[in-house]
Amino acid sequence: MSPLQKDPAKADAIIRAAIHIFARDGLDKGKIADIATEAGIGKGTVYEYFSSKDEIFHAMGDTIMSDMIDASEKLYSMDLSPHDKLRTFMRMNIEIIFEMEDAMLIMTEIWAQGARAIKHGEHPNTTLYNASRDMKQLVINILKAGVMAQEFRDMNYDGVATLALAFIDGFVWQFMVSSDRAAFDRALVEGIESFMKGLER
Amino acid sequence: MSPLQKDPAKADAIIRAAIHIFARDGLDKGKIADIATEAGIGKGTVYEYFSSKDEIFHAMGDTIMSDMIDASEKLYSMDLSPHDKLRTFMRMNIEIIFEMEDAMLIMTEIWAQGARAIKHGEHPNTTLYNASRDMKQLVINILKAGVMAQEFRDMNYDGVATLALAFIDGFVWQFMVSSDRAAFDRALVEGIESFMKGLER
């Protein structure tokens, strides 16, 4: 018997360290050795928990996405009008992503990796892509409820949902390289209002 | 004397090959040897034209951006109402980026590199960032003209311009991993209309 069953908290510490290191140095340049140091363990130990760098990428993607989905679902259960729900959804999502600075950079690369995989005819990282599809469906549901409640104009749901998600991604993307947080907030408010105005009947 | 003073066409061929290889394999995994083969020359020759992989990245960024700016400027000189100009600007930019599949993937990585550089307190790739700033200014100019002409409502120019660019980036981003071109076109039309509606007085 093992005196200490492979500490799950340690696997978590490795993922956390990996997120930090890979966000800092990039997916390729980020070294396993640095992750080990950051996690306060030996390099060999990393391989007791994950069989390869690639497996760390996947675990990392799963962790990040589940963090985001948790946050989104909290919103989904709130009791708001479709109008407010959508507005809140957009703002919250952007803030969540924006706050998870490290995750943002990593997801950019994982997403690009996925796009490349698709070009090669391979499978992309499924967690990330499933999550993206779920998010879109969530927005579509809000939109449908809004049209039903006569709050929104008639629309092509898929198109508008895509616009909403594009807006979220693009906003983060735009500000990923800007450090002016105040300008970010002003632009965000104006951007969301403008978007909502586009949905009026 | 050289019979052919360092053939500029060859430098171009190298860049073109680099764009192809790096888009396929990523900035880190893309090999100089492969670029040389793709360009039909020896590896050593690549170093006659560019002193390092990093210099190739920069040259590549410059080439891609100047291609895009050329396309945008053609639009800028068209004689259209602010309304149509903005609509066309967005659609054209998306189509241009979307058509330059390879460039898209590379820019994603260069942009992420830049974001990381900023985090480190270093300089990002200036070409890319200057171009991005120029694009925003171009949109702001169109918006101002539209407000002046009473075609658009009053607005926070910076916010709406950011929204427009976010829209462009995000749309491309969303569809980078989708192969359904027909859905893309439908969503694009709806998305642009919805955006334009948000600017009505």
Added chain:
DNA sequence: CTTGACTGACCGACTGTTCGGTCATATTTT
């Protein structure tokens, strides 16, 4: 013959992964 563009074998730095050994702790024995 001179020049310089071109080449690819080669070098060395780098890093993901392996593996033999160590050690803290649990369990058993005395």
Added chain:
DNA sequence: AAAATATGACCGAACAGTCGGTCAGTCAAG
């Protein structure tokens, strides 16, 4: 209770593959 034993988590030195960059030599043009 304390000594002996067993376990497997942990470690980091060593290994092997990769790839950016160099350079000694080839070749073609003038």
